[in-house]
Amino acid sequence: MKIVGHQREIELIKTYLGKNYDSLSLLYEGKDCIGKKLIAFLTARGFLCEKKEGLGCGKCQDCKLVNNIISNIYENTNLTPHPNVKFIPYDGKEIKIDSIRDAISFLSLKASKGKVLIIEKAENMNTESANALLKTLEEPPLNTLIILTTSNQNKILPTILSRLKKIRFSKLSNEEVRDILSLKVSDEKKLENLVKIADGSLCLPFAALNKENVYNLAHSFYELLKTKKHTEGLFSIAAAVDKFDVEDTELFFDIILRFFEIDLDNLKLSDKFAERFLIEVKKGKNAVLKGVKKKLILEGFYYNLKEVNVWIT
Numbered sequence: 001m002k003i004v005g006h007q008r009e010i011e012l013i014k015t016y017l018g019k020n021y022d023s024l025s026l027l028y029e030g031k032d033c034i035g036k037k038l039i040a041f042l043t044a045r046g047f048l049c050e051k052k053e054g055l056g057c058g059k060c061q062d063c064k065l066v067n068n069i070i071s072n073i074y075e076n077t078n079l080t081p082h083p084n085v086k087f088i089p090y091d092g093k094e095i096k097i098d099s100i101r102d103a104i105s106f107l108s109l110k111a112s113k114g115k116v117l118i119i120e121k122a123e124n125m126n127t128e129s130a131n132a133l134l135k136t137l138e139e140p141p142l143n144t145l146i147i148l149t150t151s152n153q154n155k156i157l158p159t160i161l162s163r164l165k166k167i168r169f170s171k172l173s174n175e176e177v178r179d180i181l182s183l184k185v186s187d188e189k190k191l192e193n194l195v196k197i198a199d200g201s202l203c204l205p206f207a208a209l210n211k212e213n214v215y216n217l218a219h220s221f222y223e224l225l226k227t228k229k230h231t232e233g234l235f236s237i238a239a240a241v242d243k244f245d246v247e248d249t250e251l252f253f254d255i256i257l258r259f260f261e262i263d264l265d266n267l268k269l270s271d272k273f274a275e276r277f278l279i280e281v282k283k284g285k286n287a288v289l290k291g292v293k294k295k296l297i298l299e300g301f302y303y304n305l306k307e308v309n310v311w312i313t
């Protein structure tokens with residue numbers, strides 16, 4: 001697994017690992033889909049490595065077993081994981097106290113080389129979970145590494161934050177996004193479009209890659225809004241989107257919104273138009289959740305914007 005970018009963050013992590021603390025608790029904070037989780041596992045590797053080399057020598061038994069976890073997560077393999085690493089993945093729901101209790105009892109069992117706990121998107125801990133974890137953070141067992149990742153630290157209890165050394169992960173640059181995506185996309189034009197919608201994170205490009213039809217329809221719909229050419233296109237797009245589930249429809253609106261943000265940076269748009277656009281996207285997302293016909297939403301979107309549509313290039 002190749003790490004792209006984040007050299008400053010990695011240097012800081014290596015410094016912390018090099019200090020040989022009795023225990024170390026870290027917060028990796030930054031946008032979603034920029035590599036925080038992967039770097040958390042590499043930090044675990046560095047912590048457990050027999051040679052204690054940076055983020056791990058990669059060759060010793062401990063490093064290999066941590067690498068197995070990384071392969072299991074990113075390449076869907078089923079290799080023997082390192083027994084001293086506990087990972088609480090984000091499954092779209094809140095992190096319940098049972099998972100935290102499990103993790104705490106895991107940390108309390110002695111291991112000569114130390115133990116690692118990684119909690120993904122820790123802002124999703126409920127109050128009970130957070131309070132349970134707080135006790136462990138206040139008095140962590142010897143030789144323990146705890147890493148919390150988050151894209152929204154404001155949702156984490158201040159008492160927890162005060163116990164963590166914070167590492168702020170910056171967005172990926174366009175070059176870094178291109179580097180990563182070029183492993184999956186060979187078509188140059190498509191690659192450029194995906195880099196364009198990334199905004200420093202791989203969430204939207206990856207989602208668009210997995211749902212190419214959603215991306216294509218969102219792109220066409222956005223072009224239609226810009227050109228004001230009301231063709232049969234609107235109706236065929238609306239009819240296709242009508243068949244989307246909630247997740248795909250949200251992605252559809254997110255892509256449109258991102259195209260709009262890019263134009264907002266590069267074009268001079270009337271405030272009235274920008275304001276109206278954002279209202280229509282919000283309205284669209286809400287209406288979809290309420291089960292309103294998507295066809296009606298998109299037609300409304302088009303006609304409402306047409307009234308105020310002033311694109312000044």
Ligand SMILES: [Zn+2]
Nearest residue numbers: 049057060063
């Ligand atoms: Zn090693």
